[in-house]
Amino acid sequence: MVTIKQVSKKAGVSSATVSRVINNTGTVKEKTRELVMTAMAELGYRHNVVAASLASNKTHTIGYVVPELHGSFFGAMMGGTEQALRQAKKHMLIATGHSDAQIEKEQIDALLSRRCDALILHVEAVSDEYLVNLVQQGVELVVVNRFIEEIGDNCISLDNVKGGYLASRHLLDIGHTQIAYIAGSLLKADGKNRLTGHQQALADMGVEYTDNLTYEGNFQAKSGTEGVRALVARGAKFTAVACANDEMASGAMIALRELGRRVPEDVSVIGFDNVDFASYLSPGLTTIDYPVQKIGSMAAHWVLERVYGHTRHEYQHILSPRLILRGTTSSPE
Amino acid sequence: MVTIKQVSKKAGVSSATVSRVINNTGTVKEKTRELVMTAMAELGYRHNVVAASLASNKTHTIGYVVPELHGSFFGAMMGGTEQALRQAKKHMLIATGHSDAQIEKEQIDALLSRRCDALILHVEAVSDEYLVNLVQQGVELVVVNRFIEEIGDNCISLDNVKGGYLASRHLLDIGHTQIAYIAGSLLKADGKNRLTGHQQALADMGVEYTDNLTYEGNFQAKSGTEGVRALVARGAKFTAVACANDEMASGAMIALRELGRRVPEDVSVIGFDNVDFASYLSPGLTTIDYPVQKIGSMAAHWVLERVYGHTRHEYQHILSPRLILRGTTSSPE
DNA sequence: TGATTTTATGAAAGCGTTTACATAATTGTG
DNA sequence: CACAATTATGTAAACGCTTTCATAAAATCA
Numbered sequence: 169m170v171t172i173k174q175v176s177k178k179a180g181v182s183s184a185t186v187s188r189v190i191n192n193t194g195t196v197k198e199k200t201r202e203l204v205m206t207a208m209a210e211l212g213y214r215h216n217v218v219a220a221s222l223a224s225n226k227t228h229t230i231g232y233v234v235p236e237l238h239g240s241f242f243g244a245m246m247g248g249t250e251q252a253l254r255q256a257k258k259h260m261l262i263a264t265g266h267s268d269a270q271i272e273k274e275q276i277d278a279l280l281s282r283r284c285d286a287l288i289l290h291v292e293a294v295s296d297e298y299l300v301n302l303v304q305q306g307v308e309l310v311v312v313n314r315f316i317e318e319i320g321d322n323c324i325s326l327d328n329v330k331g332g333y334l335a336s337r338h339l340l341d342i343g344h345t346q347i348a349y350i351a352g353s354l355l356k357a358d359g360k361n362r363l364t365g366h367q368q369a370l371a372d373m374g375v376e377y378t379d380n381l382t383y384e385g386n387f388q389a390k391s392g393t394e395g396v397r398a399l400v401a402r403g404a405k406f407t408a409v410a411c412a413n414d415e416m417a418s419g420a421m422i423a424l425r426e427l428g429r430r431v432p433e434d435v436s437v438i439g440f441d442n443v444d445f446a447s448y449l450s451p452g453l454t455t456i457d458y459p460v461q462k463i464g465s466m467a468a469h470w471v472l473e474r475v476y477g478h479t480r481h482e483y484q485h486i487l488s489p490r491l492i493l494r495g496t497t498s499s500p501e
Numbered sequence: 502m503v504t505i506k507q508v509s510k511k512a513g514v515s516s517a518t519v520s521r522v523i524n525n526t527g528t529v530k531e532k533t534r535e536l537v538m539t540a541m542a543e544l545g546y547r548h549n550v551v552a553a554s555l556a557s558n559k560t561h562t563i564g565y566v567v568p569e570l571h572g573s574f575f576g577a578m579m580g581g582t583e584q585a586l587r588q589a590k591k592h593m594l595i596a597t598g599h600s601d602a603q604i605e606k607e608q609i610d611a612l613l614s615r616r617c618d619a620l621i622l623h624v625e626a627v628s629d630e631y632l633v634n635l636v637q638q639g640v641e642l643v644v645v646n647r648f649i650e651e652i653g654d655n656c657i658s659l660d661n662v663k664g665g666y667l668a669s670r671h672l673l674d675i676g677h678t679q680i681a682y683i684a685g686s687l688l689k690a691d692g693k694n695r696l697t698g699h700q701q702a703l704a705d706m707g708v709e710y711t712d713n714l715t716y717e718g719n720f721q722a723k724s725g726t727e728g729v730r731a732l733v734a735r736g737a738k739f740t741a742v743a744c745a746n747d748e749m750a751s752g753a754m755i756a757l758r759e760l761g762r763r764v765p766e767d768v769s770v771i772g773f774d775n776v777d778f779a780s781y782l783s784p785g786l787t788t789i790d791y792p793v794q795k796i797g798s799m800a801a802h803w804v805l806e807r808v809y810g811h812t813r814h815e816y817q818h819i820l821s822p823r824l825i826l827r828g829t830t831s832s833p834e
Numbered sequence: 835t836g837a838t839t840t841t842a843t844g845a846a847a848g849c850g851t852t853t854a855c856a857t858a859a860t861t862g863t864g
Numbered sequence: 865c866a867c868a869a870t871t872a873t874g875t876a877a878a879c880g881c882t883t884t885c886a887t888a889a890a891a892t893c894a
Binding site: 169171172173183184187188190191193194197215216217218219220221222223224225 | 883
Binding site: 214215216217218219221222227229236237238239240242243244246247250254257259260261262263264277278280281282283389415418419421422425444445447448449450461 | 547548549550551552554555560562569570571572573575576577579580583587590592593594595596597610611613614615616722748751752754755758777778780781782783794
């Protein structure tokens with residue numbers, strides 16, 4: 169590998185000057201710059217970012233922890249981030265936490281050892297306290313899809329309560345009163361908050377909430393199918409079913425069809441997230457939009473502004489979900 | 502930041518010894534190891550991987566280039582890779598090439614500048630020659646989802662011709678002879694090869710191929726919808742439609758429904774890829790499985806074996822697709 | 835033109851590790 | 865117990881940059 173030193177020799181300048189032209193720092197005469205450039209080209213020089221990082225104490229790398237890589241949710245989020253970071257020539261070092269506190273910590277640790285300039289974390293198992301602690305230790309990090317009061321400034325999240333509210337409110341508005349709810353895991357904040365929103369909507373419209381109409385799933389399609397079956401089996405009567413995500417909604421639709429109930433004529437269905445396949449279902453799934461790509465890009469902007477001192481970027485800390493009307497909801501007969 | 506030097510002082514040993522315990526190299530007495538360990542713990546030492554990388558000329562980082570991050574395809578692939586790499590404590594530096602030769606090259610360059618130990622590339626725009634060249638320069642890389650003869654050893658791909666064949670052969674086997682084909686972009690190798698497979702199947706079964714029954718889409722759902730509309734508009738008669746991917750198949754199903762044609766009673770539909778939402782559609786989409794996660798993990802094993810000298814890992818260079826039977830295909834009436 | 839400011843360059847000290855190589859301590863052998 | 869073999873540790877030179885500080889060259893000014 170050819171080094172800056174060899175280039176400097178060939179160009180007849182010092183290595184400091186070569187460094188200056190590489191980084192566009194300091195001042196260097198146009199003529200010298202050209203000298204250096206041709207020397208680099210002729211020798212096939214490739215900048216060694218590792219050495220540069222050590223010397224400058226900046227890696228231009230963002231550590232990214234997500235629970236999983238498969239599925240379309242995190243890809244969309246990271247895509248949003250990547251787009252914003254690419255222009256700034258930053259890179260992403262990606263790790264998965266598998267919703268396991270132990271693994272999440274190890275990954276955060278590993279990314280810190282690699283001297284990432286900042287971290288973007290979607291972590292689910294690690295405690296609030298742990299994250300607060302990191303921030304207090306001076307670790308530059310932004311927590312996405314999770315809100316922690318003490319470090320609210322470092323969080324970018326969706327108002328899940330509002331989303332849950334919007335979904336059920338829509339069903340109520342078009343006339344449903346018997347609304348089944350297939351919740352996500354109630355151990356997760358999203359799952360809990362979306363259910364809370366559902367309950368608030370019912371309360372607002374004077375409809376009594378009953379556990380009998382609620383089923384706790386696990387965010388996977390299959391649990392949507394099971395949820396509908398279980399609800400029917402326990403004799404629950406409903407004209408609509410709200411689901412805590414699109415996967416479960418799609419699972420629910422499958423079960424409803426099996427039972428000979430048409431969507432939306434007999435039963436309305438609403439999902440949550442607006443993942444890309446929601447529009448491929450037929451009828452297209454009415455759902456709540458989770459602006460996940462936007463969250464990803466805001467996380468990037470947060471980092472760009474706070475860590476790299478780029479000119480003020482815009483970002484909000486709590487985003488609003490909105491209703492996406494498609495074909496799976498209609499007024500009850 | 503506390504350094505190895507400070508630890509060594511506190512533990513009363515040399516920094517070489519500290520390095521040894523960190524890396525588990527050389528020999529160090531159990532007692533000394535403990536001394537060092539406690540010193541590290543007390544000082545809150547965090548290993549500086551950047552410095553280590555510079556000194557050892559190994560970054561334990563794999564550069565990964567994919568066209569995009571959104572959608573479920575690349576997430577699944579990277580997930581396969583990540584799983585295999587995590588155990589080996591390697592990390593992934595991710596970049597997107599956007600199917601643009603210029604960008605792809607820049608990204609490859611950037612990853613090389615960061616001294617990635619190896620690259621995993623899903624690149625679409627850059628020429629075969631360019632990649633062959635990199636390999637000849639000694640760059641450790643594996644090309645996924647693309648086959649280049651000269652560097653076949655560095656490629657892991659799917660037999661797309663066979664996949665296209667399997668799909669149409671299935672339709673033929675159950676009695677269809679009027680089979681429309683919605684191709685992916687024919688500028689891309691996958692698109693071309695899958696169509697070739699389709700044509701081979703027809704030939705094998707003595708059915709004549711006609712351009713009139715073929716529509717060139719772009720792998721996006723909408724082009725599936727447009728494809729069906731265009732075929733019908735040009736008066737094509739068909740009892741089945743084979744699509745070059747699942748998105749287009751889902752789009753095709755939407756168009757068919759609009760036209761009042763039932764799936765599969767009136768028209769059978771088959772997709773390609775077996776992306777995760779294929780099973781959420783109803784009826785479930787019959788398709789060709791693209792073992793994308795497996796490809797991701799094989800790429801990881803290739804790297805582990807070839808670059809890090811881990812004990813022999815298994816991987817094949819050309820994987821076989823297989824038929825996934827669900828509900829969108831049936832014999833014509 | 836000489837003094838002064840500004841611009842351009844170089845020398846050299848890090849940055850925090852790893853890793854030959856040398857040496858010291860320990861263990862084993864006859 | 866002396867000597868060899870083995871095991872454990874230390875010394876110090878890289879690794880390839882960045883960056884401060886000093887100095888030289890060029891530009892500006894009076």
